[in-house]
Amino acid sequence: MNTADLGLPVAVPSTALFTDQYELTMLQAALRSGTAERRSVFEVFTRRLPEGRRYGVVGGTGRVLDAVENFRFDETILGFLRERGILDGPTLEWLADYRFRGDIWGYPEGEVYFPGSPVMRIEGTFAEAVVLETVILSILNHDSAVAAAASRMSVAAGDRPLMEMGARRTHELAAVAASRAAYVGGFHTTSDLAAGFRYGIPTVGTSAHAFTLLHDTERDAFTAQVDTLGSGTTLLVDTFDVTEAVRAAVEVAGPELGAVRIDSGDLLLIAHRVRQQLDELGATKTRIVVTSDLDEYAIASLAAAPVDAYGVGTQLVTGSGHPTCSMVYKLVARADSEEPGAPLRPVAKKSMGAKTSLGGRKWAARRPDADGVAEAEVIGTGPVPADLADRQLLVPLVSAGKVVAREPLDAARDRHIAARAALPLSATQLSRGEPVLPTEYV
Template sequence: MGMSSALLTDHYELTMLQAALAGGAAHRRSVFEVFARHLPGGRRYGVVAGTGRVLDALAGFRFGDAELAYLRESRVVNDETLDFLASYRFSGDVHGYREGECYFPGSPIMVVEGTFAEAGLLETVILSILNHDSAIASAASRMVGAAGSRPIMEFGSRRTHEAAAVASARAAYLAGFSSTSNLMAGSVYGVPTAGTAAHAFTLLHDSEYDAFQAQIDSLGPDTTLLIDTYDVAKAVRTAVELAGPALGAVRIDSGDLAVAAHEVRQMLDSLGATDTRIVVTSDLDEYSIAALAAAPVDGYGVGTSVVTGSGVPTAAMVYKLVAREDADGVLQPVAKRSVGKPSRGGRKNAFRALEDGTAVVELITTSPDAPAPEGARPLLHALVRGGEIVGREPLDAARERHRASVAELPVPARQLSHGDPVIPTVFS
């Protein structure tokens, strides 16, 4: 971070730029649109995430000496193109759904306007960020729904690329997770961090007793002790013996979690540790969280499934040219006609139509300057104006927006079963 993001770009973006510069079309005003043809995995809604990171990447999209030297030496593009890149600055406009907003098939999640040369180059990095972060947030939001009022901690860093882990922690938090184990996410994005205890810590000591004693001595009785390294029942007795009823929490990481949670709750209560919380982990996903709703569980730790999008690690968003100037300088809608991959030409606008506060339709219009239909909430907001970033906001604003956006959806939005999007997308 601080590094240039300019080489997070596909080779062909630069060779296409070279050809467009040479041919003269590079400076045609162009409109690119990010959208998804479908929601991942038969889900009921998607979650826009990564917008703030896109703005960071845009600010860092500069071809400096190192980037230009690489491109020159590897002969990716010619000198004319290198000269253009050396002074590259995005000077156009970006509108988009605000981060945390729900989206549906065809929602124009981000609209990037500028010359072809300026706007086309941003395709790869914008899609990388939105596809990753939205996939994570879309999965995380379902887990949050399944967990009800119980908090979920994000523990998946070790199961995904080390930088994707940081973005995943951010995306999960904005979707409603309570915290992350990832310290970089704490440092860079201010996500609250949390942790429990490790099997290695227990094994390091000559006995579980010694390990618990050392942990409680240093971290206080309000810590979370890990109780499944050897024998769960014995560990619970040792834990309460050492920490007393002030013991913060215990974690169970193996076995049948529902059965174990009931047993451990009973043991804790019988030992007087009625306020000690039970945290469960072990390959949890939205389905297993939902299955634990009736178990005496006070919090979840979720790892692999959230950082891998619970079966859908990427959000299938694309970045398509939908309009560009013609030879006369008039903006014309354009769309490819490839088999099975339809796209709709034209600069769009988008509204969420509501009835009695409940969302009913995702309304997409191709008359960008039409006013919002009555009772409809406009979804596209200015993020960049004339190259200047105007859409930054605190991560907690996106988190709160997501909470409100899901709350506004019809009740079936929270169904975990596969099905259709919970509201239809209507183009007009």
Template sequence: MPTTALLTDHYELTMLRAALKAGTAHRHSVFELFPRRLPTGRRYGVVAGVGRAMRALRAFRFDEESLAFLTETKVIDQPTADWLADYRFSGQMWGYPEGEVYFPGSPLVVVEGTFAEGVILETVLLSIYNHDSAIASAASRMTAMADGRPCIEMGSRRTQELSAVAAARAAYIAGFETTSNLEAGRRYGVPTAGTAAHSFTLLHNSEEEAFSAQIAALGADTTLLVDTYDVETAVRKAVELTDGKLGAIRLDSGDLGMMAKKMRTLLDSLGAEHTKIIVTSDLDEWNIAALSGAPVDGYGVGTALVTGSGHPTCGFVYKLVARADNDEPGAPLRAVAKASKDKISIGGRKYALRRLDDKGVASHEVVGIGQPPQGDHNDRPLLVPLVVDGEIVHDEPLTTARERHARSRAELPMNALKMSRGEPVIETLWIEPDGDVISDSFSGGSEETK
């Protein structure tokens, strides 16, 4: 894998350069990646990108070409280049595992090491987590509204080519069944699916000829796109050509609910009771919810999914929350935090658990400052080790993250699945070492990190 070291903002390396010169670069430090709030109106978020972040960390090396660029453009000086040449993250990381839900203030990643080691990871971690979690959060709402009916990710043509691969991965974690993106299948093992577009029908002299060609190549169990010309005529011909054994039809335009009902009646009357109806055409979670009463068997979702359905980023930030006063081994850490208006953060290393009631329903996100909060018999600790002494220890298949998401979402109160705009479905409680609760949320304001 090519180096990921330059997936970095310029200012991180100028901070590093200045800290090395000042003699403060090696102070023991703790950084945290967290959301100040959920995107407006959302009731929960979904963590995704952990596996990709670990992959990026593994490749975070400053090779000769990278260092030459940085020195020639005077981003860094020679002492900084010498330090970066040997860079290997040697500290510790903990984080919420993929598929877990999160709330305002959740300490999604805790990075502990020297200031120098941690500060230069800010941009690469934020870019991965902000993108992938935005997609997974939108995907979770869509699969919740689909209520067990399969969703197909098909947004590759609506976003940047590598973002499309990451989006397919994130959507799968949040419950999508398949993707149209073949690179996501190759790289991450996401199941792929796809049949034909309108151009295939238009290529042939007639719809019957196009359908016959597709059936000959893919079998009667294929999905035929039936709205190039007249939908009813197309459905009748599709059933005739497959002796009623057609796998599915796809509707891609018009009033999808009304058309699905009409075509279900027609299919059944023609003896094609087992032929499924798949709908596409700029779907989002609200469209899917509106189609819940229609005889639809699956949804293909593109643009809304890969753009986060109106929220293309989660607004995560990455902040220094604790540091030593010198670089002596064992020097005690002290909490630090910015106090800028509307952009506050809470100092001190965090720990988190999900508080559950006696019925196993989530009631609070509990964040301990400086030490783990006390839980009871069924509360769940949320942070898992990601990196231990520089070694990446967290590696799991996507199916594990997918199963975790299903369990985590199922723990939430029923209000979590409302499509109306609302507040986070559970509160975040901040617990000081003496047990005092100091806050239940961050204040509002800008999510800009700089």
């Protein structure tokens, strides 16, 4: 969901300078050498998953489509490039008319991926495709990292709701993207109003410790909040003494108190004590919300605790220790001339070490076992085997420069839940391990 779905206007600035200078200097050199218009195929993939992770999650596809659509060089941007002496006149003239007119295929947002998976394939001339490298990678690397962390936290939380609360722990624009990616990965709400406005994600929030400290007594603070927001609000009970705060909260709001939030201490022990106290006070339906630097492991450790919801911030927006997916954008095929019908030939980096890549325009499919559970990620450059023809993973995203894959954010969220459920059960283990599916090249 985005503001277009909500009927809300949003000014989208050009994304053309979300790039590295060498993308444009390569363009200039290719224009001079006569190779800029050669038909080319670039692919986005990662050579490995973050250490110990069993699967990756594709996040940010919708934002990539927005970025490609708004990759435009207006006079202000061209003036900057001209004044800095970064590009020559003919290159600036070429950029003034830039529009991506090629095709993009990719794993749909929310799908899972594995080492070598061609998460996105960009096809067009070398000139129009190469300049998109940085912006596409910056979006996919960030959003996929957050979506993967969110997915693991969602597994750990089970049926208990998850609230994204990381806006103050990252860049203000990254916070909006992180909220979106977290929603795709399984979170239910966000505290970030910009994310709620831009993408229609449900928002939540009540008060912080500062509100309690503002008042002469904790009871006064609770009274002010309940008078304003109603008895269904969530009261923060760990500013001073938790036991006294819970007692005051129920006395002020009554047994209809919506929830109490615990933000510090031994959450497992405190949650049990608070649950017992709430029940004794007759507030049997009052929920317990916990926050305080949670990650998937802390959430899993609270599985047996009487906790009703989790709020997660720092660990989520930083990918729970893995803030990037190490995705790369590589040329895998190109024509030998600028003739429209010139055939493609595979190309690949062959240097020593771990940074080699496999040439050729690739397809990908996920092979199931006899029970319908995924057993391998199959990648190839030749004809697709008949038994995998209806299991291909890449779908058209952009066709002849036109976006063809707009979808509500909930569709990506639902897709992820289904894709994760189709993996072997060991995919949901939080213990470190190898990718749950092997990658097979055919």
